[in-house]
Amino acid sequence: MPALFEPLTLREVTVPNRVWMAPMCQYSAEPEGPLAGVPHDWHFAHYAARAAGGTGLILTEATAIAPEGRISPYDLGLWNDTQVEGFRRITRFLTEQGTVPGIQLGHAGRKASTDRPWKGGGPVGPEAHGWQPVAPSALPFGEQHPVPTELTVDQIQEIVGKFATAARRALAAGFETVEIHGAHGYLVNEFLSPHSNHRTDAYGGSYENRTRFALEIVDAVREVWPAEKPVLFRVSATDWLDEGGWTADDTVRFARDLHAHGVDLLDVSTGGNANGVSIPTGPNYQVPFAARVKAETPLRAGAVGLITEAGQAEKILANGEADVVLLGRELLRDPSWARRAARELGAEIRVPIQYHRSV
Numbered sequence: 001m002p003a004l005f006e007p008l009t010l011r012e013v014t015v016p017n018r019v020w021m022a023p024m025c026q027y028s029a030e031p032e033g034p035l036a037g038v039p040h041d042w043h044f045a046h047y048a049a050r051a052a053g054g055t056g057l058i059l060t061e062a063t064a065i066a067p068e069g070r071i072s073p074y075d076l077g078l079w080n081d082t083q084v085e086g087f088r089r090i091t092r093f094l095t096e097q098g099t100v101p102g103i104q105l106g107h108a109g110r111k112a113s114t115d116r117p118w119k120g121g122g123p124v125g126p127e128a129h130g131w132q133p134v135a136p137s138a139l140p141f142g143e144q145h146p147v148p149t150e151l152t153v154d155q156i157q158e159i160v161g162k163f164a165t166a167a168r169r170a171l172a173a174g175f176e177t178v179e180i181h182g183a184h185g186y187l188v189n190e191f192l193s194p195h196s197n198h199r200t201d202a203y204g205g206s207y208e209n210r211t212r213f214a215l216e217i218v219d220a221v222r223e224v225w226p227a228e229k230p231v232l233f234r235v236s237a238t239d240w241l242d243e244g245g246w247t248a249d250d251t252v253r254f255a256r257d258l259h260a261h262g263v264d265l266l267d268v269s270t271g272g273n274a275n276g277v278s279i280p281t282g283p284n285y286q287v288p289f290a291a292r293v294k295a296e297t298p299l300r301a302g303a304v305g306l307i308t309e310a311g312q313a314e315k316i317l318a319n320g321e322a323d324v325v326l327l328g329r330e331l332l333r334d335p336s337w338a339r340r341a342a343r344e345l346g347a348e349i350r351v352p353i354q355y356h357r358s359v
Contacts, residue, residue: 003317004310005347008056008324010230010264010300013176015100015324016350017056018317019338022267022304022326023104023179023234025061027074027116031129037064037077038086047090050331051099054338054349058099059232059326060090062106062181065159065166069107069187072114073129078105078166084173091174098350102177103170104234105163105221109187110135110148110196136191136213137198142275156203156213159187164220171225178225179232180217184272188214189236192254193246193273211254215261222262230264232302237270237289240277248289255297265300266293267326282306284316291321302326310341 005017028042029035039060047058064070064077077083091101113130114123123145124130134155135148151159163180170178182188190196191213197204203212214233222231235254239245255266268290271279279285286305293301303322307313313325331337342349351359 002314002345002347004314004325004345005342005349010177012228013100013230015056016098017054017338018324019054019056019313019341020302020324020326021050021055021058021331022328023059023061023181024328024332025071025075027072027118029074029076031073034082036067037070037075037079038083039076039090040086043076043086044090044093048093048097049335051094051097052352052355053331053334053336054342054351055099055331056338057102057177057324058094059102059104059179060087062104062108062186063166065105065107065162068112068131068134069109069159069162071108071112071186072116073124074116078103078169078173079162081169084169087170087173087175095174095176097352100176101174102179102232103173103175104179104181105166105170106181107159107163107187109133109185109190110139110141110145111185135187136196136203139196139198141185150199153201153203160213160216160220163217164224167221168224171229177230177232178221179234179267180214180221181234182214183234183236183267183269185236185274186272188217189246189273192235192250193239195239195241195245195274207250207253211257214254215257218258218261218263231262232265232267233258233263234267234269236272237268237286237293239274240271240279241274245274248292251289252292252296255293255299255301259297259299263299265302265323266290267302267304268293268322269304283308283312287316287321294320294322300324304328310344313341314345
């Protein structure tokens with residue numbers, strides 16, 4: 001059996017293969033009203049196609065724990081029960097196809113209240129369904145971004161509680177795993193990095209203080225999430241700054257802390273917190289960061305970033321550089337990537353009976 005198609009068990013949840021779908025925002029929900037943040041037909045079709053295509057685990061797009069935590073007004077959310085019902089339709093179908101349904105919960109912090117990418121992705125105000133962003137420190141992401149409001153300690157604690165409440169709703173919606181979004185310059189990542197966190201209280205300064213918010217969220221989610229189900233965490237392993245940012249060494253240290261707090265797998269990405277940096281992209285460019293986590297910590301690791309070919313993904317796993325691979329844009333291009341990869345590698349994979357004529 002190729003490593004890519006070996007099952008993986010995290011706690012008591014078994015994923016049928018190591019081809020996972022990374023969270024990718026669709027910017028397609030209603031921005032306001034009773035259906036704000038509720039998944040609809042587009043979201044169902046999007047996730048259902050990848051499940052029918054054999055993907056082992058699907059993580060939904062970044063799903064906001066509160067309206068002001070959305071990246072854009074058009075993002076999904078999980079702050080009310082109407083949203084729970086919308087997600088149930090998706091998780092039911094994924095489960096029927098043998099795919100494990102997962103959800104990524106997040107808060108966009110200072111990068112919130114932006115337009116959809118195909119409309120430029122710039123900040124939007126109240127006239128375009130926008131709002132005032134918040135952050136650990138009153139530091140804008142870039143020149144075109146507004147200065148965010150610095151969170152008080154009480155507000156920080158409220159957000160921790162909202163992560164836990166959203167996790168409860170995720171369980172009610174039928175998800176088998178939850179991922180905390182701590183990457184790409186969004187709120188949790190902003191607290192982790194000294195580049196964006198200039199606080200002088202218990203949530204800023206030292207490594208211990210800057211990681212406090214993230215670990216409090218992990219603890220709060222782990223408390224309400226069943227012990228038999230896994231919790232994942234997505235991290236940006238480096239800010240790609242020469243100095244003054246979050247580093248790969250920080251990530252290794254943090255991975256050990258996350259493991260001690262009950263996280264089961266680290267989804268290792270990079271970047272997104274420092275504006276205008278140069279990132280040396282290319283096939284497997286982020287894999288070495290996952291490989292360090294896997295080699296130097298007890299935490300399982302997922303690799304992402306320009307992984308497009310079956311042989312490439314198989315080699316990453318066979319070499320012990322990661323436990324799973326997470327595909328993004330390649331699964332947008334080819335919803336049945338997992339089935340195609342199985343054919344190329346000589347593995348068996350579950351195929352919907354309606355598609356058996358394609359085998």
